[in-house]
Structures are given as structure tokens and as C-alpha cells.
Amino acid sequence: MNVHAAAARVRTTCPYCGVGCGVEATPDGRGGTSIAGDASHPANAGRLCSKGSALGETLGLETRLLHPIVDGARSTWDVALSRTAQGLQRVIERYGPDAVAFYLSGQLLTEDYYVANKLMKGFIGSANVDTNSRLCMASTVAGHRLAFGSDTVPGCYEDLDEADLLVLVGSNAAWCHPVLYQRMALARERRGARIVTIDVRGTATTESADLALTIQPGMDGVLFSGLLAHLADRGAVDRAYVAAHTENFDAALAQARRIAPDVATTAARCGVAPADIASFFDLWRKTARVATLYSQGVNQSWQGTDKVVSILNCHLATGRIARPGMGPFSLTGQPNAMGGREVGGLANQLAAHMGFSSAEIDRVARFWRAPHIAKREGLKAVAMFDAIACGEIKALWIMGSNPAVSLPRADHARAALSRLDLLVISDNVRSTDTIAAGAHVLLPAAAWGEKDGTVTNSERRISRQRPFAPLAGEAKPDWWATAQVAARMGFADAFDYAGPAMIFREHAALSAFENDRARDFDIGGLAELSDAAYDALAPTQWPAPVSAPGGRKRMFADGRFFTPSGRARFGVIAPPSLAAAPSAEFPFLLNTGRLRDQWHTMTRTGLSPRLASHSPDPFVEVNPDDARGLSLIEGGFARVSTAHGSVVLRVAVTNAQHRGRAFVPIHWSDETGNVARVGALVHAFTDPVSGQPDSKAVPAALAPVSYKAQGFVLARARFRLPDEAVWAWSAIEGGYAARIATNTPFAAMLAAASAISPRAEHAKYSDLARGVFRAALIAEGRLDAILFLGPDREPQQWGALATAWRAERLDGAARRFLLSGKSALGDFDASPTICACFGVRSRAIETAIADGADSVAAIGARLKAGTNCGSCLPELRRLIAAAATPALAQTVGSNAMKRSRA
CATH class of the missing domain: 2.40.40.20 (Barwin-like endoglucanases)
Structure with missing residues (x-):
């Protein structure tokens, strides 16, 4: 696809969470791009959350990796690709294919994912390819496969509009999936739908729930076991559905009764008042249209699969699945976690939702013409990094992920990386904790805005991610880099792709190959798309077989599942518990x-x-x-x-x-x-x-x-402050800011700042008796960095320096005021941003409330705050309540956002 000219609107898809919002991007021809929600996209109908709305601010080249790097020095693509291919081959020849691993990302496009999995599983011959989606939604995948025989999300987003009861389990959707949460809130406003939250803490979502159950950690399985027993006791089980379409119900119910036989036991184990448990059970039993939505609070658990199964059991027992407004629904964390699952991105899957049975291995091998295809499951993420640490894996290729930060025992993971004979990292940024661990080869990847391919959202909807900007520097798509390495390893014929459309057609054809409705994932109806049709592909839900290429909203409406018997399986869960209990040392x-x-x-x-x-x-x-x-x-x-x-x-x-x-x-x-x-x-x-x-x-x-001094530093670029201090950088207009707490001598702090601008003029003020130190670095008349430190707990605000910070050149008056921390102009509002979609800060909101805006609607009418994604609405309500209640105002005040971080 040709990159569109300036001012041409391009429809693409947001690169953040699994909602899969449509985005309209319009380049301005000067390096900037305006971002808006795509009103025609069914996932969001024009809405964007705060992150999506701010995408235009993240498109610069300041942090980009723009050329290949080999052994720390700039290199060429030819050298970097050859080094990668030769390094992989040496490891395979010496130690075998299982000494190689790929670690991928839910932010890759489906086409990138497909090529990487084909190379690793099909031609290198190992299944040691996993993805950071293992940290995100793997328990849902396992639960789906146990219950349905396939990794199938049964419902669609329209169920959120039609449900009469929305149960959010381990999901702070108001913050993490705000576009979907606004659909739920609208269902409550328009139709009287009720929202129940189940969580271990208070969040922006629990604040607005009709019923909020705050349970003991790890007890989700107890709660839903109690619900299953309650449904059976009250005659709410759909016996006809269970008999016709399921198996193993009696065993699952017997175990549920052992875990939580009644309301009292459920309440005691969950740590919730019996009356609240009874209310939840009655709501669920009496409301036909129930949608149970769950996310990381369920999945990221050592009994995550059991938690998912316990939820699925209740829906299967009542037949509340595959019908409008009812069913279990996984809220996915990453933009293409679903697409990665489709192509076999997880170590225990082959492509097109196939597994490692002999028949499936043979099928994929014949389709790919891959005689050395992997014959068994590979190592999952945590086990993979353990194998790296103990020397079993010698070569690793990481694409689009930062495991030195995100993996559990991250120090262990980072140390393991240093043991590799070959560490290749494909990324679009030049510096991460993982890169710093010692990459031998860095490959510059395309970023959002440059990528061309597809992603699949939480409701099985495939959408195009289209480029609207040229590839930066020497960046290339991940599929291209993988195919080039494959060619250098001797597999050129199998990886001779002209572009992403060709990859997508092969992916779609594999999904239909010898399928005949035996597998859930079938997009054979898209396998013959021309390049132009692929470019114009409208958002489409799978399955989209040849017989129905337009896709399908809901699955399992016919009561047919993908298990050997064709029946859904009730799961028998283990007694819920914690992986590790609190102790005297760690309470x-x-x-x-x-x-x-x-x-x-x-x-x-x-x-x-x-x-x-x-x-x-x-x-x-x-x-x-x-x-x-x-x-x-x-x-x-x-x-x-x-x-x-x-x-x-x-x-x-x-x-x-x-x-x-x-x-x-x-x-x-x-x-x-x-x-x-x-x-x-x-x-x-x-x-x-x-x-x-x-x-x-x-x-x-x-x-x-405790620390002797606190303060802040403003700088045009981030730099390394002394490790003895505590600091964290955040972006501000024209640079970065960090609040600092330190016992480090003031001179050491200044030396660290000076390193970024060694020829700058220094201006300093020091009052050691009071513990005050201030310094400014001025380069060619412009403020390059400024450091303020004072006694611990003394307020240190940089708002008054905004005029000087924005100035292209400091005049005499500005210099005189600079180190006083004062400004002749009090024109900068440094209070926290409440509405990130429109950049509305708390001071402006407090002023509007004082001026009579006493409702969220009134604030929205005056300032637009809360009128887009709605994730700031709980905080707006808190500020209104604080203004009406003096005691609460003292607690909330201008620091309301500290209370909102739930």
C-alpha cells in the first residue's frame, strides 16, 4: 500500500488494548498527525480512550531505533540479517533446534506473527516460540479449550449493549477498557442494566457499580462455585440444555458443593458479607441476560484457568451462552493477543488454532511443506527464561517486547539474557531495559503509523492497521526481517512474500485447509482477497468461511462445540488457594x-x-x-x-x-x-x-x-540521575520532568545534569543551612535543564518556571526570577490532568465547580471533560463531592488524583 499524502485521512486501528478501536489518522504534511476515532468502526463508533486520543503525541523520532546495530555499532541490514541467520544456524548445528527460542508480542501484527511462527515451528523445527500474551490471557485460552474444545470467544460487543446484568470480574474496565465500559454505562442509563463488580480492591469501576464485592485474593473460584451450587439448589439449571449440549455436569457440581456449598460458606471464604453474596446470587439467577466479563484479575493467577472454568460452568449450566446479551466474555489486554493465538503464537499451539496431535502436525507440515516441523509443545514464557538461565537455550530472538521489565522475577530474566550466545531484538525504540541487557543484534522495526497488516480484537474482529507515515530511517516490517533471515537459513522458497496481503492469504488458506467445520478458526472466505481488496478490508469477525465470508457475531448458538463429543465440558476445579501465603517476613x-x-x-x-x-x-x-x-x-x-x-x-x-x-x-x-x-x-x-x-x-x-531532600529536575532529554536518589521521569511540554528524593550530595546531582549539556552556562543558588540547592543550565540563551532541591516534605513545584521553560531565549528579568522559583507570569497550570482526552486539569475543574458546574454534565458542557471515553468520570464525581463537603475537600482537594489511582 502506498503511504497517503499529507492531509489524506487513513483508517487504521489503535495499537493499545484488545478493544480494537478504529482510528482516523490525518497527517499534516509537517511531521504531525491528527487523531480521531473512526465513527464507522463497529468496535468504538468514534470513541477513543485517553491513550488513543493522545496517539499523535507519540509519533516522533526522538526514541526510535533507525538503523541496525550489531555488537553495539551501527551496521547494515545485510550484515545484521546474516549475523542473525548464521548465529541461529550455529546454535542449531551444535545444540539442536530446541536451543533456539523466539519471544514475541501481542503488539505484532498477525502477518508478523504468522511468519515468525512458521519459521520457528515449521522450519527451525522447535516450538520454543511464546509471546508476552502468555502474561495476559493464556488462562482464558486454556479455559476456552477445556470447556469448548477450542479457543473461542462466544459473544460480541453487542452483548454489552443488550445485557441486563453485567458482571465484571477482576476488571477495572473503566480505566483499562473505557470504550467498552461506556457501552455498559449507557446500557444502564438507557435500559436499567445493572453492573456488579468482583475485585480485591476498590477501583474506578467499583465506585460506580450497583453492587461491588471486594473478595479475598484468589477466591474467584470459590465465588463462582458457590454460584453454581446456588443455581442448582434453586432449580435455575437449564437441565434440557445441559443434557443436550454438555458433559461432566454432575462431577463439576459435586466439586462446587465441596468448595462452597452455600451462601454462608461462600461469604466466609470470600470475606464478603453474606447479604451481599446472596444479593449477587439472586441477581445472577433471576436475570436471564447476564454477561460475565473478566480480565487480568482472573487470568494473572496461579489458578487462572480454574477461575475461567468456574465462570464458564455457570453460563453453561444455565444455557446463557451464544444468545444476545448473555455469555462469558474475556476482555483482552493487548491489541493483537487474539491474532497471535490464531497463528499459533503460544508455545502449546500450532497455527490456525491447531494443536500438537499427530494429525494436526501432519496437516500443518503438508500445508507448509515443512518436513522438519516441531513435533511437541515448546517452553512457555517463564519456563523459557528459566531454560535460558540454565544454559539450555542459547539463542533468543525477541520481537516487540520488554521482558526484562514485564516478566516475573524480572531481575532473573534480565540476568538470563546476558548468558545467551545470540540475543537478537527487533524493536522500534533504541533503548529498553531488555536491549540494555546486552543485545548482539538490534533490528529497527516499523512502528504504529508505518505498519501494514491486520489485528484481531476481543470479539474476534479482524481489522486493518494501515500506514499513514513512511518507514522511519531504515526501519522494516517484522515479517520482512523474519523472511530475510529465513531465506539466509536456506528456506527462501517458503518465505518469498511480496507483502502482507500475500501472507494474510496464506494464513486464511491454512485456516480452511482440511477444516470442514472441524475447527473454530476458519477465515477461508478471505483467502482469495486481491491486494486491493485486502487494503480495503472492512472490520470482519471470524469465523468467515467460504460459505459465509461476512463473518459471524456469536458462536455455539447451535449447541455444537469443538470437543470430540461435540458437547461443552464442565470443568472440575481445584480447591482455590493462594500460590504463596503471607508470612511474618512478608505480611x-x-x-x-x-x-x-x-x-x-x-x-x-x-x-x-x-x-x-x-x-x-x-x-x-x-x-x-x-x-x-x-x-x-x-x-x-x-x-x-x-x-x-x-x-x-x-x-x-x-x-x-x-x-x-x-x-x-x-x-x-x-x-x-x-x-x-x-x-x-x-x-x-x-x-x-x-x-x-x-x-x-x-x-x-x-x-x-526517608530522604534529606526532595525536589525536581526539568531537562530537554532524559539522563541518568544518581542511583542513590529516587526518581522517575515523565514527559512535559518541551522535555521531561522528574520528581526526586535524595540523600546524595547536591554537587553530584548537578554533575549528573551537567553531563547532558557540558558547555552550558551554570547558574546556582545554595543555602546549605536551610538545605536548599537550585541550579540552572543555560545553553545559547535557552534553559536546558533546571534542578531544585529542598528539605524533605517541603513542596517543590515547577509550575512557576513554565514561562522560562517555554522561552526560546531568557531575558534579564526571566534570569533574575529563575532560581527564585517565581515567575512574573502565573500562567501555567501544573495541577494533575483529570481528562486526558481533552487535557483538562484539576484546577480548571475545581474553578468550574466553584462557578456553579455542580454535575458531570455541567462540567462536560463547560470544559468537555468526561465527554469522550468517560474514564475520568469517577474523578469528576469525587471533585464535585469534595467541593460540597468541606471535610472531604480537605482530603481530596488539589491532590484528588492521588486517591484515584485505584
Whole structure:
């Protein structure tokens, strides 16, 4: 496809979560691009969340990898590809194919995924290819396959519009899937649908629920076992459906009764009031149109598969599946986790939803003409990195992922990378924690806006990601780099692709090959698309076989499943428990998760000042009673430790956390914060079926940490501050800012800043008696960096410096005011951004409330806040309530956002 000229609108797909929102991108011809929601796309009908709305701010080249690098030096594609191919071949010849592994990403396009899997499983001959989707939705995949015989999402997004009861389990959808959550909220507003949340903490989603159940960690399986027993006791089981279309019901029910025979037992084990459990059970039983939506709180558990199965059991028992407004629904975390599953991106799958039975191996081998195809499942992500650590895997190719941050026991994973004979990384950024671990070959990959291919969202909808910008520097698509390596390894004929359309046609043809409705994934109706038809492909749900290429909304309406018997299987789950219980040494249970405006390890969202303003610092949330008992102070610091590592984070004290529990966000890396990489804390317990790591209930300890000085630094580019300090960078207009806490001598802090601008003029102010130090670096008349430090707990704000920071050249008056921390113009609002979609800050909202805007509708009419994705609505309500209640206002005030990080 030719890249469109300036001002030509291009319809593409958002690169963030699994909602799969359509995006309209319009380049301005000067390097910028305006972003809007695509009103014609069925996934979002024009809505975008805060991250999607800010995509235009993330398209610069500042952090891009623009050319191949071999052994730390700039190289050519020919040298880098040959080094990769030869290195893989040497390892295979010496140690065998299982000494090689690929680690992929749910942010790859389906075509990239397909080629990588074909090379590894089909021609290298090992199934040691896994993906960071293993950390995301693998337990759902396993649950689907156990119950349905296939990895099939039964429903569609329209079920959210039509359900009368929406049950959100382990899902902060208001923040993590806000476009879908607004559909749920609209169903409640228009039709009276009710929303129930089941979680271990308070979130923006639980705040607005009709019923919020805050359960003990790990007890989701208890809750749904209790529900199954209740449904049976009250005669709510659809016996005709169970008899005609399912098997193993009696065994599943018997186990459910052993786990949670009644309301009282369920309530006691879940830690919820019996009346609330009874209310939930009655709602579920009496409401025909029930949609149960679950996400990472269910999946990221060492019993994640059992949790999924316990939910599926209840829907199968009542026949509430495959009909409008009812069914289980997995809210997927990554933009193409589903597409990766389609092509066999997981180590225990072959392409086109096939497994490793002898018949399936033979089928794929014949289609690919691959005589050396892998004959058994490969190593899943955590086991893969263990095999690297012990020397069993010698060569690894990572595409589009940052496992040194995101894997459990991240320190262990990072150390393992240094042991490899060959580490190849394909990425579109030049520096990550994983790259820093010692890549031998770096391959510059295409980024969003340059990519050309397809992704599949949570409702099985295939959408095009189209390019609207030229490839940056020497960047190339991942499928192209993989095919070039394959050719250099002697497999040129099997990887002779002219473009992504050709790959897609092969992928679609494989899905239909010897299928005859025996497999769920069939897009054979798209296998003959011309290049032009592929380019114009409208969003299409699979299956889309030759007989019905337009796709299908819901699956299993005919009661036919993909098990050997054709019946759905009830699952018998293990008694729910924690992977590791709290102890005297580690008395807390640590839960990790996402923030509203950030994504994964922030290599993209971290470039947006708008997104950074909401929650600029890594933090740990604790209950007020726990904070008092440990002498933790709001805005102070705590060391969070587990058996595997420790971090130092700012403290956020909130009733959203129950006693004995703590929450930390996952997004910071060593690139953006020196002691905030929480993957290092997570234990390596994995679900025995899915292999998905447990990151929601890790035993941990908290302890206060104090510093002599706190302050901030503003700089045009990020640089490495002393490790003895605590710091975290966030994007601001024209550069970056970091709040700092330190015991480091002031001179060492200045030396670190000076390294980025060695010829800059220094201006300094020091009052050692008061513990105050301020310095500015001015290069060619422009402020290049500024550092303010003062006594611990003394407020340090940079808002007054905004005028000087924005100035192209500092005049005499600006220089005189510079180190005073004052400005002749108080024109900058440095308060937290509440509505990231429209960049509306808390001060503007508080002013509007004081001026009579006493409802979210009134604020929206005046400022537009809350009128797009709606993820800021809970915070708007808090600010309104705070203004109406003086005591609450004192608690919330201008620091309301610290309370909103649930």
C-alpha cells in the first residue's frame, strides 16, 4: 500500500488494548498527525480512550531505533540479517533446534506473527516460540479449550449493549477498557442494566457499580462455585440444555458443593458479607441476560484457568451462552493477543488454532511443506527464561517486547539474557531495559503509523492497521526481517512474500485447509482477497468461511462445540488457594496492575505530556490503618520488598485498599525510574495448565524510607540521575520532568545534569543551612535543564518556571526570577490532568465547580471533560463531592488524583 499524502485521512486501528478501536489518522504534511476515532468502526463508533486520543503525541523520532546495530555499532541490514541467520544456524548445528527460542508480542501484527511462527515451528523445527500474551490471557485460552474444545470467544460487543446484568470480574474496565465500559454505562442509563463488580480492591469501576464485592485474593473460584451450587439448589439449571449440549455436569457440581456449598460458606471464604453474596446470587439467577466479563484479575493467577472454568460452568449450566446479551466474555489486554493465538503464537499451539496431535502436525507440515516441523509443545514464557538461565537455550530472538521489565522475577530474566550466545531484538525504540541487557543484534522495526497488516480484537474482529507515515530511517516490517533471515537459513522458497496481503492469504488458506467445520478458526472466505481488496478490508469477525465470508457475531448458538463429543465440558476445579501465603517476613499481598493513561512499559505513552500528568510517579497504595501502623505518610516513600526484589515508591494512602493488601502499577522501568520496576517483585508461580504467571497476590513487606531532600529536575532529554536518589521521569511540554528524593550530595546531582549539556552556562543558588540547592543550565540563551532541591516534605513545584521553560531565549528579568522559583507570569497550570482526552486539569475543574458546574454534565458542557471515553468520570464525581463537603475537600482537594489511582 502506498503511504497517503499529507492531509489524506487513513483508517487504521489503535495499537493499545484488545478493544480494537478504529482510528482516523490525518497527517499534516509537517511531521504531525491528527487523531480521531473512526465513527464507522463497529468496535468504538468514534470513541477513543485517553491513550488513543493522545496517539499523535507519540509519533516522533526522538526514541526510535533507525538503523541496525550489531555488537553495539551501527551496521547494515545485510550484515545484521546474516549475523542473525548464521548465529541461529550455529546454535542449531551444535545444540539442536530446541536451543533456539523466539519471544514475541501481542503488539505484532498477525502477518508478523504468522511468519515468525512458521519459521520457528515449521522450519527451525522447535516450538520454543511464546509471546508476552502468555502474561495476559493464556488462562482464558486454556479455559476456552477445556470447556469448548477450542479457543473461542462466544459473544460480541453487542452483548454489552443488550445485557441486563453485567458482571465484571477482576476488571477495572473503566480505566483499562473505557470504550467498552461506556457501552455498559449507557446500557444502564438507557435500559436499567445493572453492573456488579468482583475485585480485591476498590477501583474506578467499583465506585460506580450497583453492587461491588471486594473478595479475598484468589477466591474467584470459590465465588463462582458457590454460584453454581446456588443455581442448582434453586432449580435455575437449564437441565434440557445441559443434557443436550454438555458433559461432566454432575462431577463439576459435586466439586462446587465441596468448595462452597452455600451462601454462608461462600461469604466466609470470600470475606464478603453474606447479604451481599446472596444479593449477587439472586441477581445472577433471576436475570436471564447476564454477561460475565473478566480480565487480568482472573487470568494473572496461579489458578487462572480454574477461575475461567468456574465462570464458564455457570453460563453453561444455565444455557446463557451464544444468545444476545448473555455469555462469558474475556476482555483482552493487548491489541493483537487474539491474532497471535490464531497463528499459533503460544508455545502449546500450532497455527490456525491447531494443536500438537499427530494429525494436526501432519496437516500443518503438508500445508507448509515443512518436513522438519516441531513435533511437541515448546517452553512457555517463564519456563523459557528459566531454560535460558540454565544454559539450555542459547539463542533468543525477541520481537516487540520488554521482558526484562514485564516478566516475573524480572531481575532473573534480565540476568538470563546476558548468558545467551545470540540475543537478537527487533524493536522500534533504541533503548529498553531488555536491549540494555546486552543485545548482539538490534533490528529497527516499523512502528504504529508505518505498519501494514491486520489485528484481531476481543470479539474476534479482524481489522486493518494501515500506514499513514513512511518507514522511519531504515526501519522494516517484522515479517520482512523474519523472511530475510529465513531465506539466509536456506528456506527462501517458503518465505518469498511480496507483502502482507500475500501472507494474510496464506494464513486464511491454512485456516480452511482440511477444516470442514472441524475447527473454530476458519477465515477461508478471505483467502482469495486481491491486494486491493485486502487494503480495503472492512472490520470482519471470524469465523468467515467460504460459505459465509461476512463473518459471524456469536458462536455455539447451535449447541455444537469443538470437543470430540461435540458437547461443552464442565470443568472440575481445584480447591482455590493462594500460590504463596503471607508470612511474618512478608505480611502483605501485593497486586500489580495498569493505570488509566499508561501502557505496558511506557515506550509509547511515556512520550505524551498529556498522559503523564495524571499519575506522574510510581506509587504503592496502602490502607490508612496499614499506613499508620507502619508510619507511612501520604506522598512519602516506602520500600516494597518480596522474596525476589525490592522497589522504592511514593505512598498513596487510600480506603480503596483493604488492610493487608497493596497495589502497585506495572509501567515503570529502569529507563524511566531507578527503583520502580515492579516485575522484579513478582514470584514465578504459574498456572499449571496455562503457564500464566501469578502477579495478583505476591507476599510482600512494606517499610518507610526517608530522604534529606526532595525536589525536581526539568531537562530537554532524559539522563541518568544518581542511583542513590529516587526518581522517575515523565514527559512535559518541551522535555521531561522528574520528581526526586535524595540523600546524595547536591554537587553530584548537578554533575549528573551537567553531563547532558557540558558547555552550558551554570547558574546556582545554595543555602546549605536551610538545605536548599537550585541550579540552572543555560545553553545559547535557552534553559536546558533546571534542578531544585529542598528539605524533605517541603513542596517543590515547577509550575512557576513554565514561562522560562517555554522561552526560546531568557531575558534579564526571566534570569533574575529563575532560581527564585517565581515567575512574573502565573500562567501555567501544573495541577494533575483529570481528562486526558481533552487535557483538562484539576484546577480548571475545581474553578468550574466553584462557578456553579455542580454535575458531570455541567462540567462536560463547560470544559468537555468526561465527554469522550468517560474514564475520568469517577474523578469528576469525587471533585464535585469534595467541593460540597468541606471535610472531604480537605482530603481530596488539589491532590484528588492521588486517591484515584485505584
